[in-house]
Amino acid sequence: MNRLLLAVVAAGFALGVAGCGEQAEVTVYKQGKYQGKPDKDPWDNDQFKSDKNAWEKSVKARNLSQNEYVRITGN
Amino acid sequence: MARMKFLADAERCIECNGCVTACKQEHEIPWGVNRRRVVTMNDGVPGEKSISVDCMHCSDAPCMAVCPVDCFYKSNEGVVLHDKDLCIGCGYCFYACPFGAPQFPQDGAFGLRGKMDKCTFCAGGPEPDHSAAEYKKYGRNRLAEGKLPACAEMCATKALLGGDSDVISDIYRDRVLKRGKGSEVWGWGTAYGKPDAKPASQPGGKS
Numbered sequence: 001m002n003r004l005l006l007a008v009v010a011a012g013f014a015l016g017v018a019g020c021g022e023q024a025e026v027t028v029y030k031q032g033k034y035q036g037k038p039d040k041d042p043w044d045n046d047q048f049k050s051d052k053n054a055w056e057k058s059v060k061a062r063n064l065s066q067n068e069y070v071r072i073t074g075n
Numbered sequence: 076m077a078r079m080k081f082l083a084d085a086e087r088c089i090e091c092n093g094c095v096t097a098c099k100q101e102h103e104i105p106w107g108v109n110r111r112r113v114v115t116m117n118d119g120v121p122g123e124k125s126i127s128v129d130c131m132h133c134s135d136a137p138c139m140a141v142c143p144v145d146c147f148y149k150s151n152e153g154v155v156l157h158d159k160d161l162c163i164g165c166g167y168c169f170y171a172c173p174f175g176a177p178q179f180p181q182d183g184a185f186g187l188r189g190k191m192d193k194c195t196f197c198a199g200g201p202e203p204d205h206s207a208a209e210y211k212k213y214g215r216n217r218l219a220e221g222k223l224p225a226c227a228e229m230c231a232t233k234a235l236l237g238g239d240s241d242v243i244s245d246i247y248r249d250r251v252l253k254r255g256k257g258s259e260v261w262g263w264g265t266a267y268g269k270p271d272a273k274p275a276s277q278p279g280g281k282s
Contacts, residue, residue, distance in 0.1 A: 029140030034148040036158025037201040041151060042219040045204040058221030063238040066227065067246040069253065 078153030079196055080240040087234035088125040090115055094226035094235050101225040102214025108178040110194045111226055127235045130176035130194035138168035154196040159212045162190040197224040
């Protein structure tokens with residue numbers, strides 16, 4: 001009788017903790033290391049001559065010109 | 076400089092495909108490759124919405140993660156680029172990309188898949204700026220000319236914004252505040268203004 005009870009308790013315990021072994025199934029991507037040629041910054045060329053500020057100014061002016069509310073009212 | 080991003084405004088896109096044409100023309104994209112395309116939901120139904128889709132230059136790009144030869148890199152401006160000399164054309168990036176951005180030109184007989192081609196945010200590639208090799212492999216490098224992507228700059232309705240994410244977010248925020256939030260955000264009133272109180276046809280006038 002005791003042996004049967006022990007077996008039932010052991011089986012119940014095993015079933016109870018069975019879920020604890022579940023592994024996360026969401027893939028975690030690991031970034032590799034780039035193996036290709038190095039690239040330069042867009043201001044490192046003949047036009048901007050490594051002047052980052054000049055490049056940023058040029059891009060910002062283009063950026064802001066996409067706002068037609070400003071273009072129409074002239075603000 | 077913050078991250079470079081695209082922002083597509085579904086309320087404004089009129090499915091003209093001007094962005095697709097601009098991209099094709101700017102980089103001389105071969106037949107069968109579309110770096111950019113316009114997707115329309117509920118096509119033909121009143122209230123249909125279109126959006127221009129291409130590489131979104133993800134902050135945590137899955138294409139970079141799955142590439143077996145690690146040919147992807149991210150520029151300091153947040154643009155996801157790749158080295159075509161390393162690409163083996165396996166297509167893993169295509170399966171990983173949620174936007175279907177990677178394109179594979181036919182290369183050789185029997186539809187053999189060539190090296191991957193995708194939107195570069197008009198930033199060229201790892202070849203020297205403005206070189207013939209860069210143009211041939213990746214297209215024109217407008218960013219190195221102090222310009223923004225041709226698709227965004229060409230967009231007639233400014234549905235597609237491209238550039239510094241902070242600036243284009245401000246533009247979009249300003250736009251949304253001006254146009255409201257109800258039924259007026261799309262349709263005739265928004266596009267052409269409110270209808271005149273006067274009757275459409277004047278006596279003696281042309282109909």
